[in-house]
Amino acid sequence: MATIFTHALLPIAAKLTLPPGALPGKLVALAAAATMLPDLDVIAFAFGVPYADPFGHRGFTHSIAFALAIGFLCTGLAQKLNSQPKVIFWTMFLSVLSHPLLDSFTNGGLGVAWFWPFSDARYFMPWQPIEVSPIGIRGFFSSRGVQVLVSEFMWVIAPLLTVAAGLRFWLSRKAKRP
Numbered sequence: 001m002a003t004i005f006t007h008a009l010l011p012i013a014a015k016l017t018l019p020p021g022a023l024p025g026k027l028v029a030l031a032a033a034a035t036m037l038p039d040l041d042v043i044a045f046a047f048g049v050p051y052a053d054p055f056g057h058r059g060f061t062h063s064i065a066f067a068l069a070i071g072f073l074c075t076g077l078a079q080k081l082n083s084q085p086k087v088i089f090w091t092m093f094l095s096v097l098s099h100p101l102l103d104s105f106t107n108g109g110l111g112v113a114w115f116w117p118f119s120d121a122r123y124f125m126p127w128q129p130i131e132v133s134p135i136g137i138r139g140f141f142s143s144r145g146v147q148v149l150v151s152e153f154m155w156v157i158a159p160l161l162t163v164a165a166g167l168r169f170w171l172s173r174k175a176k177r178p
Contacts, residue, residue: 003133003148003149003152004035004036004039005149005152006102006152006156006157007035007036007039007098007099007102008032008033008035008036009156009157009160010031010035010094010095010098010160011023011028011031011032011035011091011095012028012032013160013161013163013164014028014091014164015028016164016168017164017167017168017171018171019171019175022087023083023087023091024081024082024083026080026081026082027081027082027083027087027088027091028091030074030077030081030092031091031092031095032095034070034074034092034095034096035095035096035098035099036099037061037070037096037099038058038061038062038066038096038099038100038103039057039061039099040061041055041056041057041058041059041060041061041062042057042135044056044057044059045057051109051110052110052122054113054116054117054120057109057110057135058100058103058109058110058111058112058113058122059113059116059120060113060116060117062099062100062103062112062113062114062116063100063112063113063114063115063116063117064097064114064115065116065117066096066116067092067093067094067096067097067100068093070092070093070096071088071089071090071092071093071096072089074088074089074092075088075089100112100114102130102156104123104124104125104128105124105125105127105128105129105130105155106124106128106130106131106132106133107128107129107130107131107132108131108132109132110122111123111124112124129151129155130151130152130155130156131147131148131150131151131152132148133145133148134148
C-alpha cells in the first residue's frame with residue numbers, strides 16, 4: 001500500500017487545481033479522509049481473516065464497487081457539504097478509487113481486488129515503481145518507511161504537484177482569455 005499521507009493528496013491537489021469554489025473545503029476534507037478508508041480493512045487481521053480473503057487486506061474495500069458505494073452514500077450529505085450531489089459523487093468516487101489505483105502500482109502484497117464482488121482475483125499494474133508501505137506503525141517509523149516516502153515523493157507526489165501546477169496555470173490563462 002502507499003502511505004495514508006500520499007493517498008490524501010489527490011483531493012487536495014484537485015482543490016488547488018480547480019477554480020476557486022469548485023470544491024468546497026468540507027468536501028475536500030471528507031474526500032481526503034475517504035482516500036484512507038480502504039485501508040480500514042487491516043482490522044480484519046485482528047479477527048483472523050487471511051490477507052488473500054475477499055474481506056482481507058486489499059479485498060472488497062479496494063474495489064470499484066466499494067468506491068461507487070461511498071460516492072453514492074456521500075451524496076446524501078449535499079446540504080452539509082454545500083455542494084451538488086453530482087460533484088460530491090464524483091469527488092468521493094474518484095478519491096476512494098485513487099487508493100486502489102496507487103496500491104496497484106506498489107511492488108508488494110497480493111494485488112487489488114478491483115472487480116469484487118464479480119471476481120476475487122487480485123491485480124497489479126504492469127509497472128510497479130512505488131515501494132510498498134509496511135503495515136503498522138513500527139514498520140512505518142523505520143528505514144523502510146523512509147524508503148517508502150522517498151519512493152512516493154519520486155513517483156507520486158512530485159508528478160502530482162507538477163501536473164496540478166501545470167493545470168492550474170493552464171486553467172488560469174484560459175480563464176483570462178476573452
